[in-house]
Amino acid sequence: MLTQMDHSPVDIENRLKGVPETAKPFVLPMLGTVRHERADAARNRTTILAAAEQLVAADGASVVTMDRVAHCAGVGKGTLFRHFGDRCGLMRALLDERERAFQEEFIRGPAPLGPGAPPRERLVAFGERMYEHIEIQGDLLLAAENGAPGERLRHSVYAAYRAHVIALLEQSSYAGATAYLADVLLAALSSELVLFQRREQALSRLQLASGWSELVHALVPDERAR
Amino acid sequence: MLTQMDHSPVDIENRLKGVPETAKPFVLPMLGTVRHERADAARNRTTILAAAEQLVAADGASVVTMDRVAHCAGVGKGTLFRHFGDRCGLMRALLDERERAFQEEFIRGPAPLGPGAPPRERLVAFGERMYEHIEIQGDLLLAAENGAPGERLRHSVYAAYRAHVIALLEQSSYAGATAYLADVLLAALSSELVLFQRREQALSRLQLASGWSELVHALVPDERAR
DNA sequence: CTCACTAGCGGACTGTGGTCCGGATAGGCG
């Protein structure tokens, strides 16, 4: 009917939406700081997450509907979407804690995943850790990614992985286009592909790990070669 | 109401459905032959395809709804689903002709895409041709693939690509796990990723092509090395 | 040509994701 603006769940955008330029102090809140969430809202968020977690654990992520989560949490459907934007957002929120820990591991954790090991070894470890991650969170990852096509690639989680892989490639003496190669390597670790390989192709975890190691060794030069 | 069999659009399954074992001659029709489609049904199929094609050309695949196609073709919605199974099936049908030609090219066409060139060159050509394919059919490919997660990997189109790449890898003297590598290479050519690289990352076609070429050269040994 | 059989048809119906807006309320402020 009017401007078909995207329905982003990001709070900042809502905040800046239709503000008439009154005497409101022109302050852009620091990114990352959340302007005081009302107590009932916070309570609802945790209630919803708990309900969702329970339902996912019981029935599997793929059959959990927003209606059921809302009903089970004792809130209206609008509340779910207010907090999480869309279904994928809710799933991502469920993954958030593990995801955060995972990122922490490869950014600041111990070698070979974290800093200290040569970049090629870190890449190998990264892939193995990602396979493990997918093994554990499989269905949830699938549910979190299956939104608009290409949405997962635009999201901050992917951006973090991408930045990490690019950094490792640059630390190695890889001569080619690092961004391109990073996307290719991450494509090899996408949950959709990996779950297909595990379930349909019946590849063992070992086969995946050795395939990945081979791949990285073929593509990424040893640090000493620089 | 009865056996909840999957709603596959494949004719063979329908054919074998609830046949009582009367005196019907026990004949398995050759695969690929379609048991006589009624004239009105065939007419409807082409009408639907024409309507869909027109709508996709006019508005883009992503906003074309089944209702609109049905209405625009002057048939009921049930008819669409009878013929094509689901939305992705319709999109795939729209792609079918080009897809067929593409496959023909790399199976029986002239070198370097077809047989005659060394496998590594054929792989490079395959990627370039795939990039071109995605360039032209982008949105339609996206619409055709965005179904249940992993469905695209289970489909015959993917299987054909996969078989082709595996064959090329085996023809080269690649020593590792060909199936794993084939999936990785195809992941690098998935329309989702490629459209992301083109549109979000603003990579040029040339950058993609050279990235791909680099990738293949790093991974696949030259034939003479065998 | 006629009949019977069944493939095919169509559109009402269901389930799900996502939107909207009138009403309720937390919590800062006087």
Add this chain to the structure above:
DNA sequence: CGCCTATCCGGACCACAGTCCGCTAGTGAG
């Protein structure tokens, strides 16, 4: 303590994919 308003709530509502089933008409047999 009571008011005021930004914030939040809830569920009615919409759009769309996909299902179902009673009816129609094409087709092959006789």
